[in-house]
Amino acid sequence: MNMEERVLSTEKIYDGVIINVEKEKVALPDGHESYREIVRHSGAVAVLAITNDNKVILVKQWRSPIAKTTLEIPAGKLDDRDEGNALHAVNRELNEEIRLKATQLKKVTGFYSSVGFSDEYMTLYVAKNLKPVSDELPRDPGEDLKVKAYSLDELKALMATGQIEDAKTVMAIWYFELMQLKQAQD
Amino acid sequence: MNMEERVLSTEKIYDGVIINVEKEKVALPDGHESYREIVRHSGAVAVLAITNDNKVILVKQWRSPIAKTTLEIPAGKLDDRDEGNALHAVNRELNEEIRLKATQLKKVTGFYSSVGFSDEYMTLYVAKNLKPVSDELPRDPGEDLKVKAYSLDELKALMATGQIEDAKTVMAIWYFELMQLKQAQD
Numbered sequence: 001m002n003m004e005e006r007v008l009s010t011e012k013i014y015d016g017v018i019i020n021v022e023k024e025k026v027a028l029p030d031g032h033e034s035y036r037e038i039v040r041h042s043g044a045v046a047v048l049a050i051t052n053d054n055k056v057i058l059v060k061q062w063r064s065p066i067a068k069t070t071l072e073i074p075a076g077k078l079d080d081r082d083e084g085n086a087l088h089a090v091n092r093e094l095n096e097e098i099r100l101k102a103t104q105l106k107k108v109t110g111f112y113s114s115v116g117f118s119d120e121y122m123t124l125y126v127a128k129n130l131k132p133v134s135d136e137l138p139r140d141p142g143e144d145l146k147v148k149a150y151s152l153d154e155l156k157a158l159m160a161t162g163q164i165e166d167a168k169t170v171m172a173i174w175y176f177e178l179m180q181l182k183q184a185q186d
Numbered sequence: 187m188n189m190e191e192r193v194l195s196t197e198k199i200y201d202g203v204i205i206n207v208e209k210e211k212v213a214l215p216d217g218h219e220s221y222r223e224i225v226r227h228s229g230a231v232a233v234l235a236i237t238n239d240n241k242v243i244l245v246k247q248w249r250s251p252i253a254k255t256t257l258e259i260p261a262g263k264l265d266d267r268d269e270g271n272a273l274h275a276v277n278r279e280l281n282e283e284i285r286l287k288a289t290q291l292k293k294v295t296g297f298y299s300s301v302g303f304s305d306e307y308m309t310l311y312v313a314k315n316l317k318p319v320s321d322e323l324p325r326d327p328g329e330d331l332k333v334k335a336y337s338l339d340e341l342k343a344l345m346a347t348g349q350i351e352d353a354k355t356v357m358a359i360w361y362f363e364l365m366q367l368k369q370a371q372d
Contacts, residue, residue, distance in 0.1 A: 003248040003255055003332075013200045014207055016223045018303050021200055021207050024250060036250040037202045039225055041303070062189040064210060064222040065305040066298060069189055077302070109345060111353040112252060113300040116263070117204050117227070119251040120300055122353070146189075159295060167297040167308070167353055174360040181367045 002029050005036070013037075018077065041120035045089045046075035048108070048172040049098060049127045055149035056176055057130075058169065059097050071158060072166045074098055075122075086123045094127060095137045098147050102127035108175060113167065122168060124175075152177060188215050191222070199223075204263065227306035231275045232261035234294070234358040235284060235313045241335035242362055243316075244355065245283050257344060258352045260284055261308075272309045280313060281323045284333050288313035294361060299353065308354060310361075338363060 005026040013021040020040040028034055049057040058071045076093040078086065087105065094100050110123040139145075150158065155173045158164045164173070191212040199207040206226040214220055235243040244257045262279040264272065273291065280286050296309040325331075336344065341359045344350040350359070 003246070005248050005250055007250075007253075014223075016209070017221070018223050019207075019225065021205075021225075023202070026250060035203070037200075037204050038251045039205065039207075039303070040251075044302075060189070062191050063298075063301045064191055064193075064212060065224045065226075065301060065303060067193075070298070070301055072301070075302075109351075109356060110348075111351045111356045112249075112256075113353050114304065114306055115249045115251060115256055115258070115352050116230075116261075117225070117251060118300065118304070121351075162296075165295075165297045165307075166301050167299050167357070170295060170297045171353070171357045171360065174357065174364055178360055178364055178367070181364070181371075185367075 004029065005034075008033065037117055039118040039120070041118055042078045043086075043121045043123075044075055044077045044113075045086050045093060045123050045125065046073050046168045046172065047090055047094060047102075047125045047127050048073055048176060049094065049100065049102065049130060050176070051130060051149045053149075054180075055151050056155060056173070057098050057100075057147060057149045058164075060146040060148070070166050070169075071164050072169045073172045075168060087125075090125050090127070092137060094130075095133050095135075096139055097145055099133055099136060100130040101133050102130055104128040124168065124172065126175075126179075152180060190215065191220075194219065223303055225304040225306070227263070227304055229264045229272075229307045229309075230261055230299075231264065231272050231279060231309050231311065232259050232354045232358065233276055233280060233288075233311045233313050234259055234362060235280065235286065235288065235316060236362070237316060237335045239335075240366075241337050242341060242359065243284050243286075243333060243335045244350075246332040246334070256352050257350050258355045259358045261354060272311075276311050276313070278323060280316075281319050281321075282325055283331055285319055285322060286316040287319050289315040289317060310354065310358065312361075312365075338366060 008025040011023040024036045074097040082088045108124040113120045194211040197209040210222045260283040268274045294310040299306045
């Protein structure tokens with residue numbers, strides 16, 4: 001069965017800094033026409049950063065889309081400086097957001113954040129053996145962060161009380177719990 | 187430390203069917219001004235639907251933002267008919283997408299899909315004891331779906347080969363694996 005939708009025309013709606021928005025006119029497989037609203041994004045990285053005493057580092061920051069602060073794992077979007085190199089972005093975000101560098105860094109997996117309307121692709125890494133950086137990169141204006149490390153029990157309590165409600169952070173916590181359960185089995 | 191950004195003005199960029207787009211001018215805590223691009227969304231539900239033989243049901247569908255098919259757990263956005271009742275949306279999506287109803291339904295957690303630029307909030311449920319529906323709801327035009335159930339081993343292989351790359355589905359699989367490991371410990 002062919003599921004492909006053929007793009008008939010694309011209307012540019014908005015050309016922004018973080019996102020571009022398009023409206024596509026498409027032909028459905030059955031021949032009918034429809035419209036698709038699409039948010040284009042350059043992609044992002046996120047890092048499950050684990051301290052030597054087995055805690056996960058979260059940053060607290062203001063998020064304007066929801067007009068409140070969140071607790072999130074360090075993350076950031078890919079930009080021109082990265083030239084498609086996600087590891088470059090990971091190292092920059094670890095430096096900018098938590099002032100640490102990882103001597104152990106591994107890709108976990110990659111995924112589309114909200115594929116119904118956006119092409120944002122995020123790659124999740126796990127970072128261990130963290131050391132303070134000697135060369136602090138400048139932060140973006142308004143990148144005002146509070147940084148703290150939490151144990152698995154603390155993370156689960158923060159999820160249960162709704163204080164952690166960021167998708168990539170929930171994912172990372174479940175992955176962290178899986179790592180621990182599997183280690184305990186070995 | 188005050189992290190709040192004060193909204194000075196809001197420019198409507200786009201008023202769509204699935205999304206609205208706004209550009210906010212904000213005052214940062216230090217007094218500087220900046221802009222925030224925001225995609226507004228009505229919210230969504232997603233369902234980890236587990237069959238009686240302990241498999242997870244995925245739907246294959248075309249996703250225009252990435253111009254390819256994906257494998258995803260059943261999901262859908264909240265609409266006016268739901269009047270804010272997420273369970274109503276869950277039952278509709280289970281019917282529309284996989285033609286099943288759940289006699290056991292539990293909320294797992296809720297999260298913002300991509301809080302950097304969007305307010306989309308998704309609630310994840312786990313559904314068990316699935317039974318065929320007698321009253322099939324009509325599908326949206328172009329909602330052409332293939333439905334199949336996968337074991338945990340199959341899901342892990344699909345993730346490893348990049349055939350599953352949808353955030354909520356990756357999350358749900360890790361949660362499913364956690365459920366199994368914890369059950370095995372009891």
